[in-house]
Amino acid sequence: MVGWEAHPWHRESDHGASRRQQLAARGPYEAAVPAAIAGAGVVVPNGLLAEAEDAVQEITRFDAEITAFAERRAATDGDDNTSELAPLASVLLRTESASSSEIEGVTAGARALALAAIDAKAGPNAQLVTANVAAMQRAVELADDISVEAILAAHRALHGSQAYAAPGQLRDLQVWIGSNALSPHTASFVPPHPSRVAAALDDLMVFVQRVDLPVLVQVALAHAQFETIHPFNDGNGRTGRTLVHAMLRHSGVTRTLTVPVSAGLLTDTTGYFRALTDYREGYIETIIRQFVNASFRAISNGRELVDDLERVYGAWSEQLTSRRGSAARRLLPHLLSQPAVTVAHVEAVTGVALSAAQRAIEQLEAAGIVTRTNENRRNRVWIAPDVIEALDAFAERVGRRG
Template sequence: MREITRFDAQVTALAERRSLGEGDDAATELAPLASVLLRTESASSSQIEGVTAGARALALASIEAKSGPNAQLVTANVLAMQRAVALADDISVDSILAAHDALLAGHEYAAPGRFRTSQVWIGSNAVSPHTASFVPPHHTRVPASMDDLIAFVRRVDLPVLVQCAIAHAQFETIHPFNDGNGRVGRTLVHAMLRHADVTHRLTVPVSAGLLTDTSAYFEALTAYRSGDVEPIVRQFVNASFRAIRNGRHLVDDLERVYDGWGERLPSRRGSAARRLLPHLLNQPAVNVAYVEAATGAAMSAAQRAVEQLEDAKILTRVGSGQRNRVWLANEVIDALDAFAERVGRRG
């Protein structure tokens, strides 16, 4: 737990140190780092459920450029994570329903923002509960079970990471939704960490740590349902250490990229091109409309900024069309892909 808090404090201090004496430009440096860590957590959480999208596809989906359905689902998971963390001061049934609604809005089969109203069972080849690997509680018991879970989440007499692991496992056992249980259950962990003041500004990519060995994670959930709590707690402790190591590596990579940009870009301080640089860490795919919104520049200035960044080889144009043009910050894409590669996946 101390390592999670230390990581949060280190990245916060890094941004404050870099912004010291640099005016408004650098004041935005922490927000992109926090957002990119949240996005990597959302991508890893989705990948645990078999929903995979690369950094390039995610970046394009974030500006509603052409992307596949998986990228759109992961983008929705980012919104769900943001919703859960924003409501961390009051973790409740309503805040969990709000996160589910953000995750699966538009997917009516999942009844977004509503508890399931029928029996479900788990098992890839299970055609009935009799052959399932796990049968969650009857749907009529879900509301009371969730009220009991929230009462447990609000306790203050337990080690926080132990409490998070148990709450997550119990959420998965209740399985309150038709779909999205795993992803919403992992957003609950981050809401709890924020609520307990373990994290203040960052989302530590714990799911990336779990993703390293999904078989062990699922086996730990099965053990919990059999009454053995230790494996799921151990999984969360180990996943947190792995997440912090990988997260620090990612932050270091992005810091090197950002410093390199500053040296290569000839534009004056305060220009639209300079103001855009921090945003590229979090959103490495941009169009002119995004640049206008991010920097507050007029369209002509936004277009010049993109051209300057292209000349400095910070941005690269995607495609050759003249309409709906998009540019990528490939160095950020590479850093995010390297993060995913380090996570690996077993099981």
Template sequence: MSSPTDEPGPAPTDAVDPGLALTYETHEWDRSGEDDSLRMSRRARLAARGPYRAAVPPEIADHEFAIDPAALAEAEDALLEIARFDTELSATRYAEETDGETDRSGEFAPLAAILLRTESASSSQIENVTAGAKALAMAAIHEKSGPNAQMVAANVEAMERAVAASDDLSEASILAAHAALMAGQEHARPGRYRESQVWIGSGASTPHTASFVPPHEDRVQPAMADLIVFCERTDLPVLAHVAIAHAQFETIHPFADGNGRTGRALVHVMLKRAGVTRRITVPVSAGLLGDTAGYFGALTAYRAGDPRPIVEQFSRATFTAVTNGRTLKADVDAIHQGWTETLTSRRGSAARRMLPHLLRQPAVTVRMVEQLLSVSNPAALRAIDTLVADGILTSASENRRNRVWIAEEVIAALDEFAARAVRRP
């Protein structure tokens, strides 16, 4: 291993911090690890000869950051927008009066679950892992679905675990989130740091021609320990702190796979730890989806020593995400209101008590209704029959033994949210 050296990069600007810019070191390339099935041209083989250069991330635990005041002001405005959105949604109630008492079952949970699921789906989509709302709803109840839907469902679980454990921001909690995300995918070493070199760049079969080569595996654990100390700081503006921590995580790239999704889960852990969000997951990844080129470009700028673009990218993504989230909330409110007016069953009935649950999980089985409402099998069947007769549920499978019913209006609202997310504002 040679001593780190400066890597030629963008021309210096007032925003570039030399102490934050990556340095690089050379490593010998072990050709025995190459995949013999890969076919490369003579030019590509020549380019893959000899040592390669891997990044050396700076220690940031105690680094003094100087970020453009205008970028910080925009980040503070975005942070206030997140707090407002959290307050707005926390005041939402999906409840009804029954015999003079308010039925609180699932009163807020639907919106929290919907937003967490949309954030997980958007985070996966940044990595080109896409799944429609119906496929994801089916995967969430372990019904037959494609591999992408199963991966997104795993991302939902990983996000849930990470946010629930936000009081314990540690290497162990990050490893646990990764284990949930990549469960069953042994190539990714679920819950363990990588033990080999990785690189980024489509078509690059070796690190020599990659667009970015993260640190050598020997540097991963020390770099992650430094990052955790940085995450504990309280002297930085919250959104800038979050954006920089995310950029550093993506630069370290500690896992063999699943880095982007795990790194975006870290964003929500930090927002909750800072008290910015109390009950919701703001779909920041959905905001990033509208400009993925800008997002990846901001990560590149951070590695060159300029943290301003990643802070700005997170600020813009926040405003976009909250706008989209408010539209989704309005759609969900309208769906619930329409259901309450359409449903012919009496107050307090099993069918009526299922409505908030259908917002949260729009694919259900008879067994789920039994468990959610603590009712008998005949009562669950009657509830589903009523919901079908009133046009709220439709059958999604012909399997009489394990039939699934879908709330199509919710599926449509979630798909429309996803479609809005990929449009540039």
């Protein structure tokens, strides 16, 4: 349970507010004081513990299934299986990042995300989700050394040059939660005063390194504590969910994938935010159950996505008449994770000459695998509609709309 402490409030009156609102924003306000959890005892009912362990086993099994998928494709095509594994890992990373962003109200469809990834015309939401992909990847890369510095690096990747968010820097201002609150006085939750943030994060990092707790229980509690600390001006939710995946990778539960846990949370955002409130009131079971249920939902949905992509890939292999080892055939795995391409992009990812890249796209277009999105010869983009359809179906199953 968080404690509370009073702090003076010094800010000029907002003349765009009513007198009642201005009156409510005067005087001291109360900010949370997070409990120290580094060495805290954690008591969870046996039934919930068993469910959490079942969820971890299912995540590990799903991770292994993707490797098996890669091996099947390699056996069929006679290629190194890493060429197949990377695209599927990338697809799941992007779907997780999109779902994590959607929890914060940032929505972008599969087509927009694919275009943003090759710097084609895309809206601001797609660009934000693309930045979230980079942040998630950064967190996973640093999973061997989960630290405050690693979290700052993920936040920096998320917000880039957005000065208002102070990328990669702990906040030095008071923030609060509640979009209609003009001051912390009427907010739904007021995170700790900035003077407490650094010490609270250090305490959390000690908790993260513990090895005496069930993995998913530890992950759920660490995430809830991070959201309670709210260490950044902006991007706390998305950065906090990158910590989830860094911990899963660090513990060995996942080895190749970013399981779309946020997609599971997205199906019940009301329950997710209520669980964070319960955590701050001293009830930890709700957030643990949210993560258990989200994990099972994520795996079920992720398996369906992988099955869809496997069917797409199998159909492509039959449709394409190009010889094995050709640029067109080598491009097929890449299209699973990046279903929007240009000639220059194909040239870069396959390493072939410009003429060969053009010929590869022509062969893919003739086979009905890609279709052009515009007639502008200078900036022509091709889309793999079967992949877009599979990704949009995934989004529909978790309630996202783009």
